[in-house]
Amino acid sequence: MGPLLRVIEPGSWLAAGVLLAGLVLAAGYLAHRGRLPAVAVSGIQLLLWAVFLTACYLPDTALLWIFPTPETIREAPGLLAAGMNEIVVGTAPLSSGEGLTLLLVGAIGLFAIVLDHVVVTARMPLLAVTGVVAVWLVPALAAPSGMDVVSFAFLAAAILFLLRAETRTRETPGVPSARPTTGQAGRPAERRAGVGATAVGIGAMAIVVAITVTPLLPTPTMRPGAGGGLGAAATINPSLNLGEDLRRLTNVPVLYVRSNAPQAPYLRVVTLSSFDGSRWLPDHIRTLPLEGSYGFGELRIDESLRVTAYRTTVEVTNLASAWLPVAFPAVAVEGLEGDWEVMPFNRTVVSRTANSQGQSYEVQTHVPRPTREQIRASHAGGTVLRDATYALPDVPMDQILQAATAVTAGAENDYDRLIALQSWFRGDEFTYSLDAPVADGFDGSGIEAIEQFVAQKEGYCVHFASAFAVMARLMDMPARIVVGYLPGTGNGSIVEGQVQYQVTSDQLHAWPEVHFDGIGWVPFEPTKSLGTPTSFLPERVALTDDAGEDLTGGVAEPVAPSASIAPTDPAMNPDRDDQALSGPASPAGISLTGALTAVAVLLVLTAPALLREVVRRRRLAAAARGDAAAAWLGVREAAVDLGIPVPAAESPRAFGARLVAEYDAPAGAVSLLVTAIERVSYAPEGGVAAAGGSRRAPGADATADAAMSNAVSAVTGALSASQSRGRRLLATLVPRSLIVRPGSAYAAARVPV
Template sequence: MSEPRTGEIRTALAAWLATVLAAGSLLPLVAGTDWLAESALLLLVQTGCGILLRHTRLPASLVALGQLLSALVLLTLASASEYALAAVVPTPAVLERFGQLITTGADDIGRYTTPAPTTEGIRLLVFGGVLLVGLLVDVLAVPLRNAAAAGLPLLALYSVAAGVGQEAAAWPYFAAAAVGYLLLLLSEGGERLSHWGLFFGGPGRGRWMAARDQTFANRPRSRGGRRIGALTLGLALVVPLLLPNLGEGLLDPSGDGRTGTEGDAAGISVDPVVALKDQLNQPDNVRLLTYRSDGAPPGEMYLRLMALDQFNGTEWASSNWHQDQPPTRPWPVTGLGAEVAAAGAETEVRVRDNYAQTSLPVPYPTTSVTVEGGWSYDRGSQTLVSDDPELTTRGLSYQVEHLVVSPTREQLSQAPTPDPTFLEYYTRIPDNLPGRVRETALEVTAGAENPYEQAVALQEWFAQAGGFRYDIEVDSGSGPEAIVNFLDQKEGFCVHFAFTMAAMARTLGIPAQVAVGFTPGNRTASGEYVIGAHNAHAWPELYFEGIGWVRFEPTPGQGSTPEYTRPEPNQPAEPADPEPSEEPTDETEPSADPTPTAPDECDPAVDGECRPEPTTPEQDQDEAGFPVWPVIWGGGAALLLLLLTGPLLWRIRIRARRLAPAAGPLGAWRELTDSAWDHGIEPVGSETPRQAAERIVRVARLDEPATAAVRELATAVETELFAPPEQGRADRSGRSGWAGQLALIRTGLAAGLPRLARLRARFLPRSATRVIPRRG
């Protein structure tokens, strides 16, 4: 690489270091340090791509596009290699995977307390954010030579940490980010200073120029600038600590500016995976809420927070099937028929001030909730949810009307096949799920005659016969092999058991999902039940047509085994006809009102076009008629087209402005020098207009008409700059514009170039890097 490029390399590496140091402020927010090292490595590769592309003398816009493409390849390799060609070439499946990870990552950010675990979603968001900020810093500092403006994306990255938690804004992280920014300023300033007062002689610059650049960079003015910058940064860090009454905050080294309190008052929320494990590992069973129920058996009072219906082989997630308003009371219960015993019950829940959650814990199936606030309705989880982070369960009281469904073994055994659309959605398994999962499920359920018997066999295998052990210290793991690891090690906590049983049920064709919430809790002397952090739980739910979602309990020693999965008393060998006393008769009649899944009656004159109630999130999206993926692909194509045509369109706009009659010869001269630059003749700032004109004529070997136009324009510029005002006005009055002369000159500039160079000058003009910041 040639020596004049040394300054650009130094500035690019300084931009990389500044971004990495600013990303370090995220350390208190994300658990571990591996993600920071991986981010630094990915960013270094992206920076290296930029250095290599600039060495080829490509336009800055094309270099930035190349770095953006390299970032996409790096993200593919780091987060979705199994969906890509040769592990690095992005495909539509990779983009779909990115969409899934971004969605789950955003949900994880909203649910986890700091430091959040490095889930795949959070990992992708961190990598993508660091690469994007690094690209912006690199573009601003190197080709645009504006390191001061590069502080804005660095500040945005630091502000993420400062806005989320006080610890993230501690002074060591600020100092590290500030040092990185100062080094970037000094590097870019040294590069700029090395060119002050020098003569750029075009071809022929060699070691003498490089040595002279170093001489200027080492002069007292450069060294003084470094000292001033370092002193300024030091004062910015020290002075606030010395001033009185500044209060707690960013530069409080004692760390007393933390929010929240200890013990019972600490804010707690339950998350589907790792946060749930964290709650179970707490030394104290911190109280979260209490409830009092009328009409519900204590052992069946599981409180459901959410239902996870999407399985991608790595994790289960909720489809967030939300709507602004809940349906008319009583809420419909998917799949529940009138022939199944379903008694009504009421429960009052009171949440303590230390528990903040954006979904209401409720018994399933819920038919209505009375609560204050603007809550939305989650059709999939059948509870109320909040899209506003300020609206949580903290200190909330609400009343729940729900059903106690009591299916018989016969009803479960004889359940008909669900609707094909519903069955297809809730039995989806990803292609990357190891075949070992289905093989094990078939082996465990060998001899079972129907889905109900298969489900009971799976529950029995996990809870007793399979030799599994409950252990909350086991790492939850990640990736498609996590389920296989759990099957081999045979130890884990409720998340492992629920996730694995639901996945195995889906491989058998049984609709399944995972519910997250709480076990019933402990009864107090007053008759209330207390839910603590140790009651956090996850369990699988399997769907049976006519009954709906049915809870199973595969986790050994946790929760309660449902009555309908236990062997019948006194007759374990063969099924017997149930005695009349076991079948509720009169009590089942009132259940016909709240249980229909959707009204069969529909009057087109009143309701308009009759449509069935959607039973899956995808059915609801189809009815809404919003084509998500075509919009995403169309927007991506439009963005790519804009990136490719942006320099051309900008040059056309600037050219029209410069060649307007009112712009005079100065605007035409700027257009001439930039047009020459687009065709490979770089501008030299130390040349006079006459010198520049002669060099353009000589290098481009212009013909006589184009040569005359260039020299005439150079003379007009000199007259505009140095002649008396009267002569300049006289010359301008006799000319309406320079558009014709510039068109002639551009034709001459392109005449001696190969076709590829002419296309590059038109669609990827080099001067766009200067036109954009100068705005003409």
């Protein structure tokens, strides 16, 4: 499950997946111990799987809230379809909704059932390796990133464990490790000595090689829309990692647009306000139903501004995205199929269950058209803004600030400062390039990338937009970045009297916006050689009428600016997180990710001790049943844990004598164990066969069995008491016997504390 965290944000699915997998495997273990048929084992696990999912995600449709009913079966496909849609149209890291959570938890549970059947029932551990590798590899290919050492270490450990399980199936059962084998050199214990430690060595070598070599290999990339109308549709990465999208080898038409505006509008998809110094994050603002009573909400601008209404028609042909390309500022969208929601604060449209592919819709916009004098008289700011639109990381930005100060030195108002920045970026000093930034190592939008961009003056839209937005914030102006599409290129077609523009996948774009009091968000175009730079006409120039509807002349009065928004208007509450996008809120002061991380760390730290305790108890239980080999192995493993040498060449009698002489082991208990293992190892074959193939010493009875178990406890207790407190603690927390087997080369020498 670890690799999934790179493509899906941690949430309730993680805890539920761990719990369900644990329950399924525990049920399988108990069923196997009860010697039930394989079909019964799988049936019990599947029943538990169905009951768990029903109780967690579809209780309202279930009998007694846990047992599936026909209504449950009818409801489940809709949720699963919503989850699949999130995967198809979303981009990593996904924020899991109810449908995706059900899909994830259900898949994790089924995977656990399949692995249990393949490994335990069918006894084919190597076949299970294929599934484990696939689960680890698919997320790595879906979201290429740096080497995940922890995830790879778990993968290596899982594969090595399955390989060891495979080799155990080929070992001769019922033969004690100390028994010589005729015709073969050495004893089976010697032949198998060090298998665990060698496996760990191989795993460590693999990790080192992977860490060293992986960074030198080219990173695999997704190329959305790589094939005309045949391949998968293009998609959009809203996290501003547009470099690979813009450098794709094949560009395809993604949508067609026409409008009655004087020129085709930019189409926004998502806004990014939060900036942590290394990346810009998409806004997850509260959403409302598109067709609801609030919808986009009112356009709040100064009553003195001219406002014009336009209509823009968009036909999507090759773009599968949960975000809808819309003109700005939208006040209504008509003709959509499926359930869509609107983020009123940034006037973007998003869906959990539908996507943009094949949609044909009309966007109505009310565009404020201030004069140059009006925008110069205004100031960058406003009363209804999120703190994130001002925030900057607490890192040195002297070089960026100096450049912004120098460029805007002669400007007397916020608008002129921003125009000066726009003109500087679009001037002769800068060059638009998709390749140079990658070659010089700053293909990003963080502070370090911006500093290099300002110094080298070469980059693409991400660099221009990021640098502009950061400089605006350094001058105390609220700014954000928009990801969307350029207006496109006219294709010569006239539809309903309007020129049709074709927008291709390489016209994916990013641009900055700054908020002006009484006017709203004003877009700027700093990217050299792309788009249309922002400018406003002076008041003395007559504004010619166009095909748009002038709302200022009495058709509809603009709403006057308000110093505060009524709390009854949820459409304009920008600081309330979107429940649908973010999932259920965590309790105050508690971070779900932090809690899960703490639990995971605790489990990792205590896992060796818990596993060793399980093994120790199994040895004692076997000794209590008269298994002399298990009893003797328990003593040797305890010695390995404590750093006491356990060489393969030393006979049981010699090893026992050394334990008595050097570590104060009780002589009687050691003698009992040595005698028992010697009888099992060297008695005639009939002695073992008489016991039904077990490792019980010939002639042993229940009383002797109990004595053997007590002898193991007495000897191991004495060995522990002979060591220092530090050595005992180390043996408990980091038991060497889990990977270093008695008789191996690693167990032959004393281990210092």
